[in-house]
Amino acid sequence: MIAVFGHLNPDTDAITAALVYARLLTRQGVDATAYRLGDLNFETAFVLEQAGVDAPALLPELPAGAAVALVDHNESAQSAPNLAELNVTRVVDHHKLGDLTTAQPPYLRFEPVGCTGTILLKLHREAGLPVEALDARLMLSAILSDTLHFRSPTTTQEDRDAVAFLAPVAGIEDVEAYALAMFAAKSDLGDTPADTLLRMDYKVFPFGGVAAPHSWGIGVIETTNPGYVFGRQAELLAAMDQAKAQDGLSGVLLSVVDILNETNRTLVLSATEEKVLREAFGAGVDGQVADLGGRISRKKQIVPTLEGYFAPQG
């Protein structure tokens, strides 16, 4: 059996890619089971409920040498705690390649597209397998989520073409209305504890190379209702302070992305983070909020700039 899972603090792509890839492998005669590495966010819960499918089980502790397939991630900091002991036989991903190594030749499929779902659609086609309605709905939901319905600069023509192909197969007539319902579900944060809000879509990135290694935690809240998030600013800053100490980080950021207006205002914990945001992005900082303008993609607009800023001088 091969265990298929996405990253920690799973988003819609991490969960649906695990489900879809496990189903695809099973159809191809590979015994595969989907797992998750954390709680569903409200958007993903909405997507699975609409699709009428159960969430995958939490990944149990796997024995050393167990075969696994990674989707939507490849760095150990975002994966199963004992990844280094596991046998990574397959990866389907659309992120930069991090610290992954394998003991045997693997199956790797990385493409610089907006969503793992877009690559999974290609794998169906290449396998000559018709796309089932459930898989179509899950892949389409992931693409809308990852690209913020094509608003993100990570969007490629292949992502747009995939949604155009998948919508009728999934039986979704009004893609715009479905995307807005997903984003509304994501924004309905209710009385979620501040630490949970911070860690909903939160990744730790190593910067500075071997010369000056240090890590930053970067959370993102994509919402159609940023006013709600800033109404809880004090609580969130306290949660960020705690995460910084607990995880031994050099910096913590929480970007609040206004999906509909395509803007990013980022909570700034201390003078350390403020200095970096001012110098790396030329961002204006007012109180403890930095204006990052239209930089709504952590992957494409935030992390690469920080990597350049922290890179050892050659």
Next chain:
Amino acid sequence: MIAVFGHLNPDTDAITAALVYARLLTRQGVDATAYRLGDLNFETAFVLEQAGVDAPALLPELPAGAAVALVDHNESAQSAPNLAELNVTRVVDHHKLGDLTTAQPPYLRFEPVGCTGTILLKLHREAGLPVEALDARLMLSAILSDTLHFRSPTTTQEDRDAVAFLAPVAGIEDVEAYALAMFAAKSDLGDTPADTLLRMDYKVFPFGGVAAPHSWGIGVIETTNPGYVFGRQAELLAAMDQAKAQDGLSGVLLSVVDILNETNRTLVLSATEEKVLREAFGAGVDGQVADLGGRISRKKQIVPTLEGYFAPQG
């Protein structure tokens, strides 16, 4: 422009994969040029001559940030000297994943098949492009070379299917006769200097992880005429001794693979190598020759065993 190249000490797959992938990218509208990272071996020279195609140029020193595509390798020790400064945007490979990282999401295509050529054939199909006769001949030659015409345990059904498809496109009626001609060309080593023989298909592997890092150099001579190689045993051992000192290695091996009889007899430099071969493989050693039986694949039968032998105890 993107520079496409295979590994140092290029073999037929490293050279032909660079040529074929550069041609495929060009047909797809990507400005790509093939290069090589060393001299052609006799087999590859025969293949290119039969195909009527010039060898790619030697890779010039590329400026930092230059876009490159790697074929048939991914580890920095086997690549361009300044790989860490280059922008790796694409990799097509069938080896285990080593120390490669990327700054941006790349296009990666790894499959656990016997030859890069087998993957390149799939890329033609997925792009909807007909395979041209020259590309068919180059891919077929690489597959025959890497799999020793299906004798190697790295051979998969996909490699066999690829050759069956490619032979008529390439206009090669008798695949067995063509493979034997390739292997005869490879075995016609003439007065090649001993150091060149050692380094013809030679790779340096890091073992022991961060706990006890050290490197071994492992050369392979695949030949239909092993008697010729053992006739030059003293010279080869001297070349191995020099390589060990010069490259700061912990061990050096030279495996002489008898293609037709599918056996591996490996030259043993010192008591260090003898101890490891006896303990890791249970090999009998007579004089300075270890009998490694039918282990004819460095990738599948030699390196993984040494990795296990040298792995830090958990």
